[in-house]
Amino acid sequence: MQKQPTIRDVAQAAGVSVAVVSRVLNPGSGPVAAATRSRVNDVMKNLGYHPRTAARELKYGPPTTLGLLLADVSNPFFARLADQVVQEAHSRGIQVLLMTTQEDDQLESERLGTLIERRVSGIIATPTGNNVAIWKQLQDLGTDVVFVDRSIPSLPEVDVVSIDNFESARSATALLAAHGHRRIGIISGPASSTTGRDRIAGYRQAMEAAGLEQDELLIRHAAFRGPAGGDAASALLSIEDPPTALVVANTAQVTEVLRRLSHAGIDIPGTLSVIVFDDSPWTELMTPALTIVRQPIDLLARHSVQLALANTQGKSSGKPTVIRVAAELVERSSVARLQFSK
Amino acid sequence: MQKQPTIRDVAQAAGVSVAVVSRVLNPGSGPVAAATRSRVNDVMKNLGYHPRTAARELKYGPPTTLGLLLADVSNPFFARLADQVVQEAHSRGIQVLLMTTQEDDQLESERLGTLIERRVSGIIATPTGNNVAIWKQLQDLGTDVVFVDRSIPSLPEVDVVSIDNFESARSATALLAAHGHRRIGIISGPASSTTGRDRIAGYRQAMEAAGLEQDELLIRHAAFRGPAGGDAASALLSIEDPPTALVVANTAQVTEVLRRLSHAGIDIPGTLSVIVFDDSPWTELMTPALTIVRQPIDLLARHSVQLALANTQGKSSGKPTVIRVAAELVERSSVARLQFSK
DNA sequence: AAATAAAAGTGTACCGGTTCCACTTATTTT
DNA sequence: AAAATAAGTGGAACCGGTACACTTTTATTT
Structure with missing residues (x-):
């Protein structure tokens, strides 16, 4: 196990200041000479340097993580939802913390506690129906909460995505x-x-x-x-x-x-x-x-992720959003035509 | 959206130093008078204080997060595996970052990059078979890597959990x-x-x-x-x-x-x-x-999580562990007895 | 060639916790 | 009663990035 190089190690090895390395790390945050940039990049590669997300998150609790709180994932419906949510989130560079409640409100409350401590930017959840106070607190803290598939009537101010x-x-x-x-x-x-x-x-x-x-x-x-x-x-x-x-x-x-x-x-x-x-x-x-x-699980997932990141992107519109997507009735062979017998 | 109280806010409100609040937060890290402890706890509750994981992680990259990198979760096998892994991890107070590769080694490499930056303590994965260099790097960095269901022959030093x-x-x-x-x-x-x-x-x-x-x-x-x-x-x-x-x-x-x-x-x-x-x-x-x-998906999950947290707990045994659990043949009705016709 | 503007680079405070160390105040020990 | 030990608390450095304010270098204008 090698000791992890920090941004200062890189700076020293490249003969520049940490500020420059940071700029190389975050293009657009300031000017860097092309030659310097490539030199720094080389050093980073040689040293096997990788910036730590934790350090970056410390400054501004950033919209880089999203909580997905489902009843369980062994259920195919939720599994497919999770799959789509993860894909959608990844395509936006967002990571997903997966949690399950087993429909247990005690467990749900514990998970929500963890999500608060992690300062996730948004949560997509199938709520058990309790823990109303915690959900409210989450919102007060500025976390985007989106209920998917179900909702809680006593929490009308939460975004909801479900089929009609x-x-x-x-x-x-x-x-x-x-x-x-x-x-x-x-x-x-x-x-x-x-x-x-x-x-x-x-x-x-x-x-x-x-x-x-x-x-x-x-x-x-x-x-x-x-x-x-x-x-x-x-x-x-x-x-x-x-x-x-x-x-x-x-x-x-x-x-x-x-x-x-x-x-x-x-x-x-x-x-x-x-x-x-x-x-x-x-x-x-x-x-x-x-x-x-x-x-249409893909639509449920897409809208959920979008809403869960909405406030972050400054698109918060005072009112909660309720999205109802249409479900499709697919006729196959399990329905018989009944003869009139009476 | 309220401004988030920090440990210093709590300290000030309770009339103590941040060190004391930290000790209250981490029982066992030092002595705190019972009266002080309860006072600080009260203040934390009143202020709605929650310590930030990111700040805590900065000091020592801690074993509190685990990466689960699967091909996809829409497949019931992986879904059930994910479900069990999450449950097992939760029972140990560990969180799970879920990622999917879609069996695409390019995507896999991107996900691995993120996992490196997050300094997860362990990774449970169904590898695509490529990205050998990155897997090696992960291990050098001290990350516990566990392959589940499959493995990569050219990476014999990785722990593996699968059925026989x-x-x-x-x-x-x-x-x-x-x-x-x-x-x-x-x-x-x-x-x-x-x-x-x-x-x-x-x-x-x-x-x-x-x-x-x-x-x-x-x-x-x-x-x-x-x-x-x-x-x-x-x-x-x-x-x-x-x-x-x-x-x-x-x-x-x-x-x-x-x-x-x-x-x-x-x-x-x-x-x-x-x-x-x-x-x-x-x-x-x-x-x-x-x-x-x-x-036996539950066993696969349990062993995987255990191995993925093994090094963290100082139980690293030089040699890679290979666990093969027995699968069960369940006879039902899709096999016919063939009459000898030739 | 001097004046001015833009580009490149540096120093350092800061984010929010943790922890080492020093210090003060009780409690024991002999 | 003096000395040794333990308990409780505070100060400040530190983790590893980011970003602001500022200095130095290079390019452009007249």
């Missing part, structure tokens, strides 16, 4: 209704989440528009984690007059719900038609290929 | 042979990768042990990214005497290969038996449920 949950659920439900389904179930996120509520609202509107009876038994909320999703699916199937179609609108639990359906030996779409909120590659590989609501 | 690729491929192939298959194909990673080579070697050994003819046409290498995986699958199926069984041993391209098989209308396991290296949840949901080689 209402419209997505509405159109998915409408599609099922148009195929003759009258008993349509929906499994959505917790009622405390905006995501969950909006999707249910869209579902209701579609049911009403189709003139279908709204049975509260057909509406299920499931927590983002744990067995709740599977339980909801099982419960839905065991009611007296079970649904012939199901919208799985809890993005985080799609796999869990499908596993339960599969184990129950449900024939899709024979017994049950299904539309899910998840556009993972494998939804196409299943038998039958699943009809899905495709979330 | 040879044995995994051998046992998967042996299972197929035991089911009466004689024409067994394999799609593995590029020949330049250790992963790819080891798996092929395991395959060869199993073929030989079973007394089966080794046809080079049955062995395909596919790059980790791009359409190569799918092309390899198509090519395999169109040879004169096509395989009746296939080992998809290119973890990164499993989905791509399966998609191609699905589109080609191949009946699994009727026409083709399949074993894949991927234990994503959805492999169980497919029809038929896929027989898989399950990689």
Whole structure:
């Protein structure tokens, strides 16, 4: 392990002052003779010099790091989001500190503490819904906070990027209704989440528009984690007059719900038609290929990163920005046309 | 946006020196009277003070950040790895800087540059295979480098954590042979990768042990990214005497290969038996449920993090550590028993 | 050729913590 | 009661860059 050269070592070796080396390091910060510049560059290469980000950050807490706080990354939806966010950030020279909450507000609060100490310029997060005080503090500190996929109603001043949950659920439900389904179930996120509520609202509107009876038994909320999703699916199937179609609108639990359906030996779409909120590659590989609501993850990522860096670039507009991108209903083979039997 | 209080603000407000505040901040670094401690703590809370990591890092480049450099995170295997690494790191109070290379060595080199400037204490990476000089430099600088899943033969002094690729491929192939298959194909990673080579070697050994003819046409290498995986699958199926069984041993391209098989209308396991290296949840949901080689991602993550922090903790043992964890062959329904027809 | 302007380069305070060392004030030891 | 030891606190240098104010060199103008 060699001792790390500093800017002063470089300056001395090149026979110039540290100020000049700093200028070479930051083009545009001041004039440097071409000959000097190349000499300094040579010395830096020979010495294996690399400026330390920590030292640079000390002067002005710079917009070079961004926090990405997700529920977990094993979920394909979040994984793809993380992938896109990282790519988008990298393309702007920004680094990403990845953290997970496991939907645990205690863990979330710890992570937020770390992000504060690191003075990240922005945070992109899927909030658990608690820790409102800390989120507020973060904003007061000048950190750009962006909620993605979900939001917290009691924090209306935070930027939000998500799909149009209402419209997505509405159109998915409408599609099922148009195929003759009258008993349509929906499994959505917790009622405390905006995501969950909006999707249910869209579902209701579609049911009403189709003139279908709204049975509260057909509406299920499931927590983002744990067995709740599977339980909801099982419960839905065991009611007296079970649904012939199901919208799985809890993005985080799609796999869990499908596993339960599969184990129950449900024939899709024979017994049950299904539309899910998840556009993972494998939804196409299943038998039958699943009809899905495709979330434009790249757009979610791009807008999130943009907003998370907005204030930094002086583009802060007093009001919080809410971006709703359109989701796409991709029809495949998991929805059956129901014959009129009654 | 409020101005951020510094340690001096706290000191002044509490009527003590900065040294005392620092001691309160770092318990064990020196004596502080209980009364003073609580007074300082109160002031910190009132002022909303949070120490800046950047300033702290300046003194001693500390082991508080770890770089995770993956090919991409949209791939479920890497996503789950990232998830576990982050959890493991968090449990040790370490933060994770996530980066992706897209398997592009140019991008990789840029990312490595950033990691050097940040003086991360350790790096966990799936290397592209190039940039050997930079990896060496990283190590000289005292950074703990750990390759996970793959390695680079020309860098034997780097720690490696992976599954036992040879044995995994051998046992998967042996299972197929035991089911009466004689024409067994394999799609593995590029020949330049250790992963790819080891798996092929395991395959060869199993073929030989079973007394089966080794046809080079049955062995395909596919790059980790791009359409190569799918092309390899198509090519395999169109040879004169096509395989009746296939080992998809290119973890990164499993989905791509399966998609191609699905589109080609191949009946699994009727026409083709399949074993894949991927234990994503959805492999169980497919029809038929896929027989898989399950990689213990949690173990890979745990060992990686441990090694990446080893030197920091003074546990550096001159020699590089190579950890091979056992993978598990999970039999499900995608392998058919072949009747002897010849 | 003198005057003026622009370019190149230097010295040093500063960012916000940490830590060594010196110093003062209790507490023990003999 | 004097000396030795420990506890509590403060002063200031330091980490490695950045940037401002200023001096020196070179180029341009008339």
